[in-house]
Amino acid sequence: MELSQRARLRAGDQDALGEVFDAHAQAVYAYALRTLGDWAAAEDVVSLTFLEAWRLRAKLHAGDDDLRPWVFGIATNVLRNTARATRRHRAAMARLAEREAVPDFADELVSRIDDGAQLAAARRALPALRRPEREVFQLCVWVGLDYASAAEALGVPVGTVRSRLSRARARLRALADNELHESAKRREPVPATGQVRGGGLEAARSLQEETR
Numbered sequence: 001m002e003l004s005q006r007a008r009l010r011a012g013d014q015d016a017l018g019e020v021f022d023a024h025a026q027a028v029y030a031y032a033l034r035t036l037g038d039w040a041a042a043e044d045v046v047s048l049t050f051l052e053a054w055r056l057r058a059k060l061h062a063g064d065d066d067l068r069p070w071v072f073g074i075a076t077n078v079l080r081n082t083a084r085a086t087r088r089h090r091a092a093m094a095r096l097a098e099r100e101a102v103p104d105f106a107d108e109l110v111s112r113i114d115d116g117a118q119l120a121a122a123r124r125a126l127p128a129l130r131r132p133e134r135e136v137f138q139l140c141v142w143v144g145l146d147y148a149s150a151a152e153a154l155g156v157p158v159g160t161v162r163s164r165l166s167r168a169r170a171r172l173r174a175l176a177d178n179e180l181h182e183s184a185k186r187r188e189p190v191p192a193t194g195q196v197r198g199g200g201l202e203a204a205r206s207l208q209e210e211t212r
Helices: 007-011 014-036 039-055 068-095 106-114 119-126 133-143 147-154 158-187
Strands: none
Touching: 007 147, 014 039, 014 068, 014 119, 014 133, 039 068, 068 147, 119 133, 119 158, 133 147, 133 158, 147 158
């Protein structure tokens, strides 16, 4: 009887790990890139995710061959650790003597990849969400996991995923709408006497479709 991919991986079959990598590495990379906004850091996340997958293979529970939730659960943990390391690094740098500032192109990168001001605004607004809500939004909206798979990836009930995603969508929509509104106001010319300032909110409304 031929073993399943899951069973082969649990048994230490390196070819099975290669198959899992081929199937999911690109999606993990896109998830990390959208989260971090940095190519090199996203590549590191991919490497660490599959190193962890190999290290944790014996703990992989029995089930069907859909390993996507398990892989993205590991990727989410790697991103958590990366975020903590980044915060520690920034705190350490802040304690050093001030040096010449280097521009941060993360927002420009995400805007270019997603080809739209709406997703760039959403990317900038994401840090304002609570971490549990942010992770659910990223897994369900960016990665495309269904509720059950996201729940498995995060180790929480399906109902928790639903409620977190609902809160994340509402909060993110409000934050991004506000940012786009303020940006549009800054770009508008000062109206002549007697004229009424234009709205400029139509672009913000299209973000609702992205977060549904």
